[in-house]
Amino acid sequence: MVYTKEYKISTGRDSMQNISAEICKTVEDSGIRNGIVVVETVDSTAGIFKSVSGSPEALDDIVREMRRIVPARINFYQQESPENGAGHIKNCLFGSSVSMILKDGKLLCEGREDVYFAEYDGPRESSFCVCVAGE
Amino acid sequence: MAYMEKISLTTKFEGMHDVTKQVQEVVKKSGIQEGICVINCNHTTAGIIITSFWDKRGHVDFQEELDKLIPLRYDYHHNFDTPTDAAGHIKSAICGTGLTLIVHEGRAMLGSSQGVLFCEFDGPRARQFFVKVISD
Amino acid sequence: MNRNDYDDSLLRQARRMEEYVNIVYQNVLPQVKNLPVKEIWDVQKIFISGCGDSWLAGIAAKPAFESITGIETNAVRAIEFSRFLSNKNLGYSPNTPLVILISYSGTASRVIECARRASKYGANTIAITNNPDSPLAKECRYLIHVGLPADGEYQPGLTTYNASMLALFMIALRIGRVRNTISPLVYDDMNKELLNFVTECQKKNEEFEERAFAIATKWKDLKAEDFIGDYGDYATAFFGSAKVIEAFGGYTTYDDSEDWCHINFFLAEPERIGRVVVTNKSTPSFGRVLESINAIKIIGSPCMIISDGQKEEFPERMEVFTTPTPKYFWMNPLVQHIPFDMVAGYIAAIKGVPSFRKDDERYSSDLSKSRLKNGTEIVII
Amino acid sequence: MDHKDYTSSLLEQIRNSVKDIHTIAENETFEFFEKCVPPEVVKGGGNVFITGCGDSYCAAIATKPIFENADTSTKTGMVPGTPTKAYRNIEFSRYHNTYSGWNPLTLDRNMLCVVSISGSPARPNEAAIRINEHGGTSVAFTANPNGKLAGNCKYVVPMTLPDYDLAPNVTSYYSSVFSLMMYGFYMSSIKKQLTPEQAQKCRDGLLEYVDSYDEAVMDRLSKQAFDLAKRWEEDGVDNMDFVGDGPDYATAFFGSAKMVEAFGGLTTNDDSEDWCHINYFIKDSDHIGTFIIANEDSPAFSREMETIKVMCSIRKHVAVITDAEESLFPENATVIRVPKAKALWMHPLMEHIPLDFVAGYIGCWRGRRPFRNSEEPWCQDKDAARFRNSKIEII
CATH class of the missing domain: 3.40.50.10490 (Glucose-6-phosphate isomerase like protein; domain 1)
Structure with missing residues (x-):
């Protein structure tokens, strides 16, 4: 059995939004007890990843480190805008989907890790999709 | 005894201009046999360095590596001018804007593959630098 | 006197205002993307110039440029730019100031003079015109062809005024988007809003x-x-x-x-x-x-x-x-x-x-x- | 009736303009400016804004090249100066940097020269308060040193103003243009863009130019203006068009x-x-008079010559105010020759005299009280409420 749900999300500049709550809710709605959960975004300048929960400073480090590795340069070949160019690169480097194991109605990473939705190109309206498969 | 001269040039974007000949000419014109020659430019987004002058593509490597170290990112704190200007300040500070060479037998002592290069870090501009030769 | 007995070119143009604005918007959108990111980031001052209605489009677009891009913008008369502007304003660093020159036909000699003076100082020049192979288009580094249909009735210039002002708005939006003074959210909203505002009017x-x-x-x-x-x-x-x-x-x-x-x-x-x-x-x-x-x-x-x-x-x-x-x-x-x-x-x-x-x-x-x-x-x- | 027999306050002001400028020049020496605005303040003035209402805005446009770099764009023998902008008063008070925000790095280097003879209208005070609040320096050019404007500004340059009874003001224009010019030289010499000798040479050159408007010249200008005004009145010219470039x-x-103040004539510029x-497309080209100012050493002289040819092909009444030979211009243009100035930036101080004479004579013929404050329907606007107590808003 497969259950998918789409979520709209409005993001801020360099925002890291915790979306674990939505994922758990989808798992409950799906009624599936065991299987896998995949969270994916199709927005090319956003990213989804799992990281330590409950420490905003760690998130700040992640944002700053990402900017150090991929600076928003003005001499990218693509001509949209520096933030947009860096956003594409960060998206492909840091991944835009996460899959998690669902065991007995509970995600393995619950309580220890959270899933974050990272926005790389300024405040905008974005979206992501949660799919629960199993029985 | 001392002799000074101003040399001006118009640079290209990320240009590396070989100015060794002009420097040697100034030393020759000064007539000083033994002494030191100070090269200095008063810009904050340009640099003067010594490197091999043989292969021009080596100069492109220099500018590209410098670009990796100091990327042309737009969010520098110094955003009064342009990002190229902000990065240019850092590159210029790292490369230095002055050199001192030893003058021996009427010529500035440079290795067989050493050349004095004027590096431009902020777009095509009219630039100038000064060469002063001082006898012992 | 009955309204229907009287008609004039200005009225016919006013009735087709929305249609022309949409045509120009579709034509200019891809062309504005050709302005490279680096040269937009080199801009520290903007001059807009033209003769007659074109100069007025510059004054009308000044609030847009200042609020969207935050860059100091001056709408200057053509003769003032070409003969009287002090050259300390021109070419003090690469690609700046950005000089936007507007001429519907692209043949006004004063505007061509401005283009020549600007390029002599290495300033970046954009031409907004409806005639892509006009002398002005050749003098300027970048060209925005507003692309009004050739058979239209554009005298006296109501549609051409709207076309030049719309092109200026879109240049401002592009600069604002690249320099991140407006967020992508606001950028899309402004583009959408520009068209529904015209349909509402x-x-x-x-x-x-x-x-x-x-x-x-x-x-x-x-x-x-x-x-x-x-x-x-x-x-x-x-x-x-x-x-x-x-x-x-x-x-x-x-x-x-x-x-x-x-x-x-x-x-x-x-x-x-x-x-x-x-x-x-x-x-x-x-x-x-x-x-x-x-x-x-x-x-x-x-x-x-x-x-x-x-x-x-x-x-x-x-x-x-x-x-x-x-x-x-x-x-x-x-x-x-x-x-x-x-x-x-x-x-x-x-x-x-x-x-x-x-x-x-x-x-x-x-x-x-x-x-x-x-x-x-x-x-x- | 000959042109000498007409007198009015406006004509009187014009006739003793040379004498008035010399009285103004005596008090406004460089030492006088040093007392009003100390040198270290002037040295800190990186961006200069000049603003004022009506005539004062004209003075701002006229004297902008003095502060700015007038030498490389015009053959005037000046050296590069400070970036300067002439602003309409409402634009500086409400719109300057309102949308784009003030540049935080140059706040203390902004210097505003606000010109207002009486110092009482609301807008100049608004501009002064605004620049003070944004960390800039405000310099008042006013003839009323203890008026409202002087109170609002950090520094005051009290302009000397020979008094005449209420009339369209020409002396106020002389004194504001002259004071701004001298202030420009004072600033350039403090900032070492001009040596003190050069500044003095510019000042003496200007006074020499003023003296070139001697009795004979003034009489000729008055006569030519009188004949022109008479001919135009007979032809029923009721609308005027003024053309000029740069200063x-x-x-x-x-x-x-x-023209508007003297007899309510309809004018555009x-x-x-x-x-x-x-x-060019105004229809009734027989009842419109066109004045064009075309000086030989102006960089736009070539364009002005072309425009004059087009004007003369379309319009009957064209008057050219120039320091070049009459032979250069088409026949049907009336050429009024003004003395030649050594530098272009000097012209605005004196070259408006023929226009003022025309305004004066037509004003006398049409028998209108200047400014029409007491006439119907203007008198209902009690004590010029429209600008003296307009609401002040600081942005």
Whole structure:
């Protein structure tokens, strides 16, 4: 059995939004007890990843480190805008989907890790999709 | 005894201009046999360095590596001018804007593959630098 | 007198305003993307220049440039830029200042002179024109071809004014987007809003046409028209006076709300001078313009107000044309010149005067035809 | 009746203009400016804004090249100066940097020169308060040293103003243009852009130019203006068009303002390029008089010559105010020759005299009280409420 749900999300500049709550809710709605959960975004300048929960400073480090590795340069070949160019690169480097194991109605990473939705190109309206498969 | 001269040039974007000949000419014109020659430019987004002058593509490597170290990112704190200007300040500070060479037998002592290069870090501009030769 | 017996080129252009704006928008959007990111980031000062209506489009777009990009923008007369501007403003660092030159035909010799002077100093130049292989397009580094259909009727220039202003708005949006002064969210919203604002105004044009005819019948025998507008609205005011002259050759003056009280307040026979005031609640000088409108009421001139404010906010006995309030204030000049263009069109039709004095043979002499094109061109170093 | 028999306050002001300028020049030496605005303040003035209402705005346009770099763009023998902008008063008070925000790095280097003879209108005070609040320095050029404006500004330059009874003001224009010019030289010499000798040479050159308007010249100008005004009145000219470029645009703007103040005449002003695009199409070309100022050493002289040819092909009444030979211009243009100035920036101080004479004579014929404050319907606007107590808003 497969259950998918789409979520709209409005993001801020360099925002890291915790979306674990939505994922758990989808798992409950799906009624599936065991299987896998995949969270994916199709927005090319956003990213989804799992990281330590409950420490905003760690998130700040992640944002700053990402900017150090991929600076928003003005001499990218693509001509949209520096933030947009860096956003594409960060998206492909840091991944835009996460899959998690669902065991007995509970995600393995619950309580220890959270899933974050990272926005790389300024405040905008974005979206992501949660799919629960199993029985 | 001392002799000074101003040399001006118009640079290209990320240009590396070989100015060794002009420097040697100034030393020759000064007539000083033994002494030191100070090269200095008063810009904050340009640099003067010594490197091999043989292969021009080596100069492109220099500018590209410098670009990796100091990327042309737009969010520098110094955003009064342009990002190229902000990065240019850092590159210029790292490369230095002055050199001192030893003058021996009427010529500035440079290795067989050493050349004095004027590096431009902020777009095509009219630039100038000064060469002063001082006898012992 | 019946409204349907009278028609004029200005009215026909006003009816197709929305259609032309959409055509120009689709043409210019890809071209604006050609402006490279690095050169946009090199811009520290912007000059907009042109002759006649093109210069007015520059003044009208100034609020847009300043609020969207935050860069110091100057709308300068063509002769001022090419002959009098001090060269300390030009070429003090690569790709700056950005000089945007507007000429519908691309052949005005003064604007070509500006392009030559700007490129001599290494300044970045953009040409906005409808003629891609004109001398101006060749002189400038980048070209924005507004792409109005060749068979259209564009004299007197209402559509061309809208086309140049829209192209300027889109350049400002592109610069704002690249320099991150506006977020992607706001960027998409502004683009969407630009088009629905024009469709909203097109709906009101039917009602405006009705009232414009009523005013035209009253104002056709007046001695002159006097226009008042501040900053961005000064362009709308000046444009209205230019249309009066082009459409039926009447006498006009124009001024901003402060100097009007010092100078044009004293014009003789005020009851025979029609005053046109352009103002919006969102502008900082709205309070001041209200005071000038009261002074107009005192000296008893017929007065027409174009604003996004309602009728009640202005003294009674004033003809108030309420244009829809845009989400972004800088869009107002794009449509607020339409009401008076209709009045000018109707007056010209009622008086039966052809535009640009086509019936007068002195205006078709070769001296008249060459007065704009091949004058002596000097580039000031 | 000959032109000498006409007198009015306006004509009187024009006739003793040379004498008045010399009285102004005596008090406004460089030491005088040093006392008003100390050198270290002037040295800190990186961006200069000049603003004022009506005539004062004309003075701002006229004197902008003095502060700015006038030498490389015009043959005037000056050296690069400070970036300067002439602003309409409402634009500086409400719109300057309102949308784009003030640049935090240059706040203390902004210097505003606000010109207002009486110092009482609301807008100049608004501009002064605004620049003070944004960390800039405000310098008041006013003839009323203890007026409202002087109170609002950090520094005051008290302008000397020979008094005449209420009339369209020409002496106020002389004194504001002269004071701004001297202030420009004072600033350039403090900032070492001009040596003190050069500044003095510019000042003496200016006074020499003023003296070139001697008795004979003034009489000739008055006679030519009188004949022109008479002919135009007989032809029923009731609308006037003024054309000038760069600093001469200030003269064109000032001339059009005088016509409105003197007899309520309908006027527009433009530059030589845009005239061909817009005002060229005015229909009733027999009842409109056109003035164009075309000085030989102006960089736009070539364009002005072309525009004059087009003007003469279309209009009957064209008057050219120039320092070049009459033979250069078409026959049907009336050429009024003004003395030649050594530098272009000097012209705006004196070249408006023919226009003022025309305004004066037509004002006498039409028998109108200047400014019409006491006439119907203007008198209902109690004590010029429209600008003296207009509401002040600081942005």
